[in-house]
Amino acid sequence: MAEVLVVVESGVKKVTLEMLTLARGLGEVSAVVFGEADHDKLGEYGASKIYVASGDDVDGYLVAPKASVLASLVREKSPAAVLLASTQEGKEIAGRLAVKLDNGLLTDAVDVAADGTATQVVFAGSGIVKSKVTRGLPIVTIRPNSTTPSAQAAAPAVEQLTVTVADSDKLTKVVERVTEQKGSRPELTEAGIVVSGGRGVGNADNFKLVEELADLLGGAVGASRAAVDSGYYPHQFQVGQTGKTVSPQLYVALGISGAIQHRAGMQTSKTIVAVNKDAEAPIFELADYGVVGDLFKVVPQAADEIRKRK
Amino acid sequence: MNIVVLVKQVPDSGAERTLSADNTVERASASNVINEMDEYAIEEALKIKEAHGGEVTVLTMGPAGATESIRKALSMGPDKAVHVSDDALHGSCAVATSKVLAEALKTLNADLIIAGAESTDGRVQVMPHMLAERLGIAALTGARKLTVDGTQLTAERQTDEGYEVVTASTPAVVSVWDTINEPRYPSFKGIMAAKKKPVQALSLADLGVAPDEVGTAGATSQVLEFAPRPPRSAGTKVTDEGDGGTQLVAYLATEKFV
Numbered sequence A: 001m002a003e004v005l006v007v008v009e010s011g012v013k014k015v016t017l018e019m020l021t022l023a024r025g026l027g028e029v030s031a032v033v034f035g036e037a038d039h040d041k042l043g044e045y046g047a048s049k050i051y052v053a054s055g056d057d058v059d060g061y062l063v064a065p066k067a068s069v070l071a072s073l074v075r076e077k078s079p080a081a082v083l084l085a086s087t088q089e090g091k092e093i094a095g096r097l098a099v100k101l102d103n104g105l106l107t108d109a110v111d112v113a114a115d116g117t118a119t120q121v122v123f124a125g126s127g128i129v130k131s132k133v134t135r136g137l138p139i140v141t142i143r144p145n146s147t148t149p150s151a152q153a154a155a156p157a158v159e160q161l162t163v164t165v166a167d168s169d170k171l172t173k174v175v176e177r178v179t180e181q182k183g184s185r186p187e188l189t190e191a192g193i194v195v196s197g198g199r200g201v202g203n204a205d206n207f208k209l210v211e212e213l214a215d216l217l218g219g220a221v222g223a224s225r226a227a228v229d230s231g232y233y234p235h236q237f238q239v240g241q242t243g244k245t246v247s248p249q250l251y252v253a254l255g256i257s258g259a260i261q262h263r264a265g266m267q268t269s270k271t272i273v274a275v276n277k278d279a280e281a282p283i284f285e286l287a288d289y290g291v292v293g294d295l296f297k298v299v300p301q302a303a304d305e306i307r308k309r310k
Numbered sequence B: 001m002n003i004v005v006l007v008k009q010v011p012d013s014g015a016e017r018t019l020s021a022d023n024t025v026e027r028a029s030a031s032n033v034i035n036e037m038d039e040y041a042i043e044e045a046l047k048i049k050e051a052h053g054g055e056v057t058v059l060t061m062g063p064a065g066a067t068e069s070i071r072k073a074l075s076m077g078p079d080k081a082v083h084v085s086d087d088a089l090h091g092s093c094a095v096a097t098s099k100v101l102a103e104a105l106k107t108l109n110a111d112l113i114i115a116g117a118e119s120t121d122g123r124v125q126v127m128p129h130m131l132a133e134r135l136g137i138a139a140l141t142g143a144r145k146l147t148v149d150g151t152q153l154t155a156e157r158q159t160d161e162g163y164e165v166v167t168a169s170t171p172a173v174v175s176v177w178d179t180i181n182e183p184r185y186p187s188f189k190g191i192m193a194a195k196k197k198p199v200q201a202l203s204l205a206d207l208g209v210a211p212d213e214v215g216t217a218g219a220t221s222q223v224l225e226f227a228p229r230p231p232r233s234a235g236t237k238v239t240d241e242g243d244g245g246t247q248l249v250a251y252l253a254t255e256k257f258v
């Protein structure tokens, strides 16, 4: 059986486990690790081989060295497919790889069939297409929360790759990495539960209410563009067309009207719950459960009730 | 500084979007607009020109109807535009698009190429790095802040965790998010002036790209089927009469979220 390469950016995120799960349907799974990752975890989810590329040449520059390492690996191993995460960096690596190999690529897939056909959600969640790479091997980026990871133990052999990076891959230096993510909340795109606040939350201070509910539910915090533009919450938490696409089990919208551009980032969520004081707000058209009411009354009461039940 | 801004025309995301019979994005009947993120790219280019001098050129690959978006882009202030258009380009994949744009860029000798971080129709986020790869120049993508100091570029690249500071020298491709600036509105004078600004038309032959390398003929991937997702339907809606929060949690409990 041919190898399937799964690209692990750094650490092992949930989307990595999803990719490993999907990859098992396509061939013998090999993880490609840039930097450091929990090898045991990769083995637990079925990686029978782990290629490791590390060092300053990979880490110190933006994207290009990773694509080069991957391209040589593809040339050497002729894998059946390459899977990457549908994150900014995952897509950027995939784009460069596609150009290097003069190969097709498919982004934002939620599934990949044994023959390489990918299922993609398009137009902000309003359509589904099935597509195939018709030149070269399938290079596919997988959207987080596409599938439920399932374990299948393997004992991976680890192979350290010799990294030789050309000067042309060292044009953009990464001089600093700054973490702004607060607390220990799950990452927005990977979270099983997302609690988002909109303009109705009123100010930055009130966002504590949104955070409190998110923490009680073990979820991530999101925000509408109006909330971000008004300075209530940082931009990297924006959900929607020009923000993140999320697809959690539960999405809670607090004081969000439900504009089409907001829906674009959340309408594939499994269950949607909304609190809004305007009974006519469009968010109720897609909410499985909606409360017409003042969020400043409803949310604290809900928080108390959850505490009681714990 | 010689700056080229990449501007793509896309179907308005506020309206219904679909694929046409040949499984390419329906553009003919759609109401088309400038890809929103590209307006931020135009603004950034104009700010750099204002601070450092130079010229701003808009580059678009798209059907004849894209001239409308090109004029709109020019009304914000760029000096001129290049429109790559050819019947053979219909149905081009990202790989082919990057080939065509790279060839067009080679004729323009830009110090700085500024693009949007992503387009709303494809949301692929791949074009800037594909172009950097083809042109062998630096890419600073996903910028929320850009500083130009002579030939030295420094950008804050937005990440899921925060940001990265990245540096490179020109020539380079930069892509920007909507956090970088506030695009100006075209003035009446700008709109009038845009009508007279030069728009150079380029065909595939002008660029030396063979028709079978692009479009449906040269596509590296193919859409097999398209189906609209069934719209969501409204569920239960209750009005808070003092116990809305409790009821909400009762619902979450039946769904096993608490």
Ligand SMILES: Cc1cc2nc3c(=O)[nH]c(=O)nc-3n(C[C@H](O)[C@H](O)[C@H](O)COP(=O)(O)OP(=O)(O)OC[C@H]3O[C@@H](n4cnc5c(N)ncnc54)[C@H](O)[C@@H]3O)c2cc1C
Residues within 6 Å of the ligand: A197, A198, A199, A200, A201, A223, A224, A225, A226, A227, A238, A239, A240, A241, A242, A243, A244, A254, A255, A256, A257, A258, A259, A260, A261, A262, A265, A275, A276, A277, A278, A281, A293, A294, A295, A296, B036
């Ligand atoms: C090109 C483009 C891209 C865009 N991209 C995005 C995007 O990525 N993400 C995004 O979210 N938007 C995006 N937008 C903006 C979008 O159109 C809406 O303007 C935005 O989503 C509105 O945010 P909101 O629902 O928080 O605010 P509003 O529409 O102002 O709604 C606030 C809601 O809060 C309710 N409310 C007020 N007070 C209370 C209270 N005390 N209790 C309960 N409810 C209350 C109100 O009834 C109202 O329904 C985009 C727009 C464009 C044109």
Ligand SMILES: Nc1ncnc2c1ncn2[C@@H]1O[C@H](COP(=O)(O)O)[C@@H](O)[C@H]1O
Residues within 6 Å of the ligand: B006, B007, B008, B009, B035, B037, B038, B041, B059, B060, B061, B062, B097, B114, B115, B116, B117, B118, B119, B120, B122, B123, B124, B125, B126, B127, B128
């Ligand atoms: N056909 C095109 N013509 C001009 N610019 C484009 C085209 N396609 C993509 N771009 C640029 O590349 C950016 C990223 O697009 P994408 O990779 O398609 O998400 C866009 O915001 C544009 O600036």
